[in-house]
Amino acid sequence: MNHSVRYQKSREEQALNERLYSVKEVAKLSGVSIRTLHVYDELGLLKPASRTESRYRLYGEEEMLRLQQILFYKELDFSLQDIKEILDSPDFNIVEALAHHKQALLARQERLDTLLSTIDKTIFYLTQGDQTMAHQMTTEELYEGLPKEFATTHRDEAQQRWSDAVKRSEAALRTMSKADFAKLKDEFKQNWHTLSTMTTLNPASDAVQERILRHYTLTRKFWGTSTFDDRQAAQFKGLGEMYTEDPRFTEIDGKPNPEFAAFMAQAMAHFADTALRE
Numbered sequence: 001m002n003h004s005v006r007y008q009k010s011r012e013e014q015a016l017n018e019r020l021y022s023v024k025e026v027a028k029l030s031g032v033s034i035r036t037l038h039v040y041d042e043l044g045l046l047k048p049a050s051r052t053e054s055r056y057r058l059y060g061e062e063e064m065l066r067l068q069q070i071l072f073y074k075e076l077d078f079s080l081q082d083i084k085e086i087l088d089s090p091d092f093n094i095v096e097a098l099a100h101h102k103q104a105l106l107a108r109q110e111r112l113d114t115l116l117s118t119i120d121k122t123i124f125y126l127t128q129g130d131q132t133m134a135h136q137m138t139t140e141e142l143y144e145g146l147p148k149e150f151a152t153t154h155r156d157e158a159q160q161r162w163s164d165a166v167k168r169s170e171a172a173l174r175t176m177s178k179a180d181f182a183k184l185k186d187e188f189k190q191n192w193h194t195l196s197t198m199t200t201l202n203p204a205s206d207a208v209q210e211r212i213l214r215h216y217t218l219t220r221k222f223w224g225t226s227t228f229d230d231r232q233a234a235q236f237k238g239l240g241e242m243y244t245e246d247p248r249f250t251e252i253d254g255k256p257n258p259e260f261a262a263f264m265a266q267a268m269a270h271f272a273d274t275a276l277r278e
Contacts, residue, residue, distance in 0.1 A: 020049065020058040030067055045084045046070060065094065072101045106194075113186060188218045195267075196260055203267035212271045233276035240268030 027034045040046035041057065046067055048057035059067075066087060073083040086092060191214045201208050216236055220226040223235075243249045244265045247256035 018049075018060045020060055021064070023048075023057045023059070026059050026064070026067070029064075030071065032067070032071070040067075040070070040080075043080060043084065045080060045087075069094065069097060072097075076101070076104055110190075113183065184218065184221055188215075188222070191215055191218065195264065196257070199260055199263045203263055204270045208267050209271055209275070212267045213275065215268070216271060216276075231276045233272040236276065237269050237272035240265040240272075 021029070023034055023037050026032070026037060037046065037057070041048065046063060049060040049063055050058050052058065069087055070083055073086065074080075078086070086097075191211060195208075195211050195215065198208055198211065217226070219236065219239065220232070223232075225232060243261040244258070247258065247261065250257050250261040250264060
């Protein structure tokens with residue numbers, strides 16, 4: 001008995017003990033047409049776990065995971081033949097593949113966000129002409145997206161502690177178009193989310209420090225000091241320390257996260273002491 005026959009038999013035995021999906025159910029769940037699933041079967045790209053006595057295809061969890069991989073690779077523009085070779089390789093590891101897909105899709109998302117921002121700016125230019133800077137954002141627009149109470153409290157506290165810095169920051173942000181400001185906030189939010197998933201890593205590792213560099217660059221834009229010669233190492237390091245002092249800054253899904261705050265403080269301090277060292 002050859003390997004493919006043994007595999008088919010083992011899958012059929014396994015299928016007796018798991019939830020099985022008909023081809024119609026798989027099509028509905030995945031958005032892939034029934035005809036396409038038939039083609040995948042014919043190509044040997046996605047074989048069903050078993051068939052009924054009436055020869056209807058049945059798919060189990062393993063096949064559903066394989067279909068997910070197929071769709072991921074298709075999204076990344078791989079050919080069906082290439083996808084089959086990758087998935088059939090003895091070295092294929094689904095967890096490593098998912099991690100790769102995530103990074104590739106994030107990179108694509110960043111490119112698409114840039115393109116969308118460019119389109120928005122072009123449309124605005126074509127429709128508004130030289131009036132691009134005619135409308136400056138209000139204070140409410142600057143803090144849009146934050147809970148109102150937090151935004152008001154945050155601004156009032158900042159005004160008391162760093163009056164000149166807040167004025168400079170808000171003045172710089174008001175010179176940006178709404179599209180550019182929205183893009184800046186989105187980039188900051190995405191990078192912040194990525195950092196929140198890295199708390200198990202060494203704060204001084206290359207992967208973390210690369211994201212901290214991004215955090216530093218975006219923060220300087222919010223501060224309105226991105227063109228300053230002063231690297232503001234002490235200020236950036238101080239910001240990290242402030243994260244540990246005020247849990248509101250590092251809340252995740254509305255809940256305090258002291259572990260993330262400590263991680264950010266360490267990572268930012270390392271960055272300030274190394275990359276920003278004069």
